[in-house]
Amino acid sequence: MAKIKVLSEEIASKIAAGEVVQRPESVVKELIENSIDAGARSIDVEVKDAGKSFIRITDDGAGMNEEDALLAFERHATSKIETYQDLENVATLGFRGEALYSIAAVSQIELKTKTAAEDAAVYLRVDGGRQEEVSRTAHGTGTTVIVKNLFYNTPARRNFMKANPTEFRHIYQTVSRYAIAFPEIEFRLQSGDEVVLRAKSDTVRxxxxxxxxxxxxxxxxxxxxxxxxxxxxxxxxxxxxxxxxxxxxxxxxxxxxxxxxxxxxxxxxxxxxxxxxxxxxxxxxxxxxxxxxxxxxxxxxxxxxxxxxxxxxxxxxxxxxxxxxxxSDLVPEMAIAPDSGRFVSRPTTESSRGGIVPVSFNSNPGQHGGSSGRYINDERIADAVDPLFSLRFPQNRSTSAESAGSEGGLLEDTGSIIYQLHNKYIISQISTGLLVIDQHAAHERVIYERTLKRFSEHGQNTQQLLFPISINLDPADFTVVEETIPDLNLMGFSLKTFSGSTVVLDGVPVDLKPGRESTILTEIIEDYKRDNDLRLTPREKLCKTYACKAAVKAGDYLTIEEMESLIDQLFEAEVPYVCPHGRPVLVKIPLLELDKKFGRI
Missing domain, CATH: 3.30.230.10 (Ribosomal Protein S5; domain 2)
Incomplete structure (x- = not known):
């Protein structure tokens, strides 16, 4: 007796339905796609018990006559394609002819549909894939599909459905996606007696x-x-x-x-x-x-x-x-908290979205502040007795007009004064208030982009050392050097390997400060090994580490000329707003906020 048997139509249909109908959201998705393909301009979705017991989709599309309505429940029955060439040029959302067949196999379904040319609508009732009733009824032009008791005849599948909040979240996400993609169609989603989404706008925005x-x-x-x-x-x-x-x-x-x-x-x-x-x-x-x-x-x-x-x-x-x-203008703005007078980050929108927070401006980019932002200065700033600015004579800022114009007037040539704050931040007047620049992050961004360009320019970027430096490495670090030495040389290093553990450094990049030649290579190797960011290429990882090590540090004193040069170079960068690690480089303090604090408005 043969061991292989042909499955019955009932079992085969339930298996096939499992590929198309996985949860209540699958039913909503397939029926919405049918409504869109039918030319609907309004689609109503109503669910109860998160779609487990009741789903109703109503549209004002073209509708179907009785012959098409009966054929729609057959497997692989569709009006969307006929030939293989049609399959290669699918312009509709549905085309496989499996949706109604699969849904009907695992639920109790009712269909009301009417074309503009008919006086009465067709009514069909299908139970577990078996046609139970065909009649006429009243209904406007379009189609209504009611799906009851999903998976009632496949208890195992029903037991795998999640809790109602989870299932409804999937339904909401699906309806939302179609509402965004088709602004020309009105969508309405109702759960029980509550309308949870009404999308009427005719633009994606x-x-x-x-x-x-x-x-x-x-x-x-x-x-x-x-x-x-x-x-x-x-x-x-x-x-x-x-x-x-x-x-x-x-x-x-x-x-x-x-x-x-x-x-x-x-x-x-x-x-x-x-x-x-x-x-x-x-x-x-x-x-x-x-x-x-x-x-x-x-x-x-x-x-x-x-x-x-x-x-x-x-x-x-x-x-x-x-x-x-x-x-786009990605420079974050700071507002002044009305009660404390402290600076806080200000979102660009007043609407509050659950789970979304402004990126924090503290030194630990892995932590986020709450929805009101993170305070920048100390609680006792009002009692501070140290001078606010570094001791120096203020001088006029003279950035080129071309650099200013490229940033939409952010640094207009207004003869503003620049200061260095605590040898850490550069403060400059702009047309709308104050601009605060993190000197280390800014220099890091400049060096990062400059170093990346060296891979394509192949110019002379190395300054030779008077006395070459020998560096002994363990086997793991030596392997990293061997792997990256072509890129390190393009960056401006001049390296030679000897005896399986020794590297001779006889040249360094031209923008590296003297005195750190013997340590920067080992630091680059260590950071390169720890950096597991898969979004970056090996070259980008090397450049990111080198930029961090070579840039000026917080605490380094800068002359006026050095600050002006740094600002000019920063606004020639492709992305001047953040450092290679993702921390902000610039923060704007609007003049309006200062006017509010001093009672001018």
């Missing part, structure tokens, strides 16, 4: 505010770039607003919400050095490209995609997002 809170988009950077056969647009969260968990990264391909590790990595890499490791920024990225350049038929869920030329897509996303962040 407006939809983001409706989903995430009023004035949420004040904390975003909009961008749009056109490439050959590709358009990239969207919104990026400013670096000071991040979360410690993933979940608010949205990637839409031809308005379809998709998952792509490569494209997500491209977007995250645009935030390189702008956010702390372990922080996750918000972004909503829209990609428009020909359907035949991407394969959406990877999985029944239609979330995973494969690009024909993933490398070019990656480059376009990284370039567009990086350019948008670089061009």
């Amino acid at each position: 407006g939809r983001l505010d409706e989903v995430f809170g009023e004035r949420f988009t004040d904390s975003l950077v909009a961008f749009e770039e056109d490439y050959d056969h590709l358009k990239v647009s969207g919104f990026l969260g400013k670096p000071e607003y991040t979360k410690r968990t993933r979940g608010e990264q949205f990637l839409f391909l031809n308005k379809r919400y998709v998952l792509s590790k490569a494209i997500n990595h491209a977007a995250f890499s645009a935030y390189e050095n702008l956010i702390d490791k372990g922080d996750f920024p918000f972004f909503a990225i829209f990609i428009e490209m020909p359907p035949n350049e991407v394969d959406v038929n990877v999985h029944p869920s239609k979330l995973e995609v494969k690009f024909r030329d993933e490398r070019s897509i990656y480059g376009a996303i990284r370039s567009a997002t990086r350019s948008a962040l670089v061009k």
Whole structure:
């Protein structure tokens, strides 16, 4: 007797349904996609018991006649494609013809649908995949689908569903994604008797505010770039607003919400050095490209995609997002707390979002302040008796107009005075108040970008030492040197290896201060071994470590000329706002805040 048996239609349908319908959210997703493909301009979603016992989707789309309604519950029955060529040019959200068939196999489902040409609507009732009733009823043009008792006939699947808050969170996230991607369609989500989402705005920006809170988009950077056969647009969260968990990264391909590790990595890499490791920024990225350049038929869920030329897509996303962040004003502002007179960080939006905090400005970038920000100065600052500024005669600032103009007037040539505060910060007058610069972070950024450019310029960046220095290393460190010596030489070091444990240093980069030649190489090696940031290339890691070690330190006295030179070089940098480790370089104190504190307004 044969051991291999053909499964019954009932068992096969339930197995197939498991690929499409994994939880109540899967039902909501598939039915919303059907409504969108039907040309709906209004979609209502109502759930009870987090969708476990009741889901109703109502739309005002084209509807179906009786023949199409009956066929819709057959497996692989669809109006979206007919030939293999259609599959290569899918322009609709649905196309596999599995949604209604799979949902009906594991639930009790009712369908009411009517076309504009018919007087009465079609009513269908299907129980566990079996057609129970076909009749006529009253209904407006469009379709209503009611799904009851999901997984009632597969108890094992029902037991694997999560608690109601978790299941409803998945439903809310899915409805929100479609509301963002299709601002031309009104969405309404109701849970029990409560309407939890009403999306009516006809713009993506407006939809983001409706989903995430009023004035949420004040904390975003909009961008749009056109490439050959590709358009990239969207919104990026400013670096000071991040979360410690993933979940608010949205990637839409031809308005379809998709998952792509490569494209997500491209977007995250645009935030390189702008956010702390372990922080996750918000972004909503829209990609428009020909359907035949991407394969959406990877999985029944239609979330995973494969690009024909993933490398070019990656480059376009990284370039567009990086350019948008670089061009935006990312200098954080400080406000003055009304009760204490102390400086606190001020968010760029007044709306409060759970779990999102401004990036702290203290010396430990791994910790965050609360929603009101982190205090900068000491509690007893009012009683301080030390001079506020370093003792020196003030001199006029004379930055070039070109440098000022490139930053949107941030450092206008107004003849302002610059000071060094406690040999740590540089303070300069700007048109809107005061600009405070961390001298170490600023110099670190300048050296980092300058060193990165050396890899492509191949210029003469080495100053020879009068007396070469021999450095003995353990085998592990010596291996690191052997691995990185080509890049170290391009950075400006001149190194030779001997006897498996000795390195001879006879040249160092031109911007390295004399006196540290014997220690900086070992420090670079140690930091390079500890740096596990996968977002950085080996060259970027080396440059980051070298910049930190070579930059001026807090406590170093700077002359007026040195400060002016540092400021000029900083605003020639590609990203002048943060150091390579992600700490802020600049902070603005608006004149308006000072006027408020002194009672002028």
